[in-house]
Amino acid sequence: MEKQRYKGILYIICSAFCFALMNMFVRAAGDLPSIQKSFFRNLVAFVFAMIILKKNDIPFRCKRENLKYLLIRSICGTLGILCNYYAVDHLVLSDASMLNKMSPFFAVIFSCLVLKEKVNVPQALFVIGAFLGSLLVIKPTFSNMDLFPSVIGLLGGLGAGIAYTYVRKATLHGEKGPFIVCFFSAFSCLVTLPFLIFDYHYMSLTQIGTLLAAGLAAAGGQFTITAAYSCAPAKEISVYDYSQIIFAAGLGFFVFGQIPDLLSWIGYAVICAMAVGMFFYNNRRIAA
Template identity: 25%
Template structure:
């Protein structure tokens, strides 16, 4: 590898680590504002500001446009991701950030399972072992019957299944779309779905924002900025290095989530949680690496979401 290639690879790795830190900080911030704002308001702010940021980005860039080659793909993809975010935001009101992140990191493992059931794709013994191992890791984290997390663990699990479906769909259609245009429609679709939910909520969203402390409103805006920045960093990372090289570094998010949760709330995973997170991290990273390698073998371009394991 030449010196310029090494520099590009290093920059790509730094971008992915930056994205992981953005997502971990975003999830911690969501848990922080959960005591003040409804899930509908957080969801609307997350995607509304995301759409606004990408509108400005595309308007200032001559290389990207708003026209989509497949609008139905954008709607279906955005709907799946919005559902994932809804489950994730609801979960973060009820469970620690690190344990939540660990369960959502099952996404590559779940994608293998869905590809077998939905698409009939062959699954090797190694992949089945990784699927089983990932769910064993989740059971170690949750420890059913212990009362540590409880039924709330079903929420990030639902997010992982929805996000896995989102990734499978995106891996097949995204190569025909501009990634920045797709990122714009991600925000637009999410905002469109969140708007009626927000209007149907009991509390008046305008009064809620006006009465909320300034730091809470600022945190709400930070959620959108962090989510948008994380996805943009992933896109830029893939322009610097192969996905198979970058993907394992996405699991830095597990450590970042544990650190952020401890600094913000004084919550640290116990020994069993660390063990379960390690099992999920190994199985998830291996599954994602195999998925990326399989896409490369089929000579299909790899999109940003194939290294994006969290529903943010």
């Protein structure tokens, strides 16, 4: 059992590194629309997901009653990716990653609203603390030129949080994880394709290669995080997902020469502290 937990930790750290790489490649692809970047990212993920479906003999169809859950998951997930990519292009890499990591806290809120899961006072305080920490990253003043992309980045975390809630809703109603990933990737490609056709921006071979690398990194992140949660429960390993901020800060510094300001570092510390606090609180509740 202990060996499985360590494997889960290793997988989730690998996943965090993959998603940090994805954001780096998205930024490195240059001045392209977020929708165009999203299309290529999801196209690679779709191909990988289809291979997994074929390998495991899972049909590409869902239960009729689950279609609405999959559509809400896909709409919110697509908006979340677009917002995240916009933030990645306009903010320090670690700031964009940190704002996207608000998604677990939004998931707590929407799990209460959608799944009717009870949120008690300590959990609510952790969510409020994380939001206050995000304000240190956003720095909401009219003189802050990064205010708009910071708010967009936070909305990306919101979209992802709602999407994760409906992933849980769909899995509770019998849908397989690989099918949910495949459905989402196909939906995102179809939704963004018209924009790509009518407003396609020329890409060099380097940019195409960089976006394909972003897609490969995203696929790696999705599959390793799935492997992580198959090895150990979320309550035991989820906190290690915040290692993405360390990877993002390192990649941002070495690749783009970015250095987050003091308020951002304090914001990171507050949000990570709230994540660790919720992690240990949930563990203690389950053990009691």
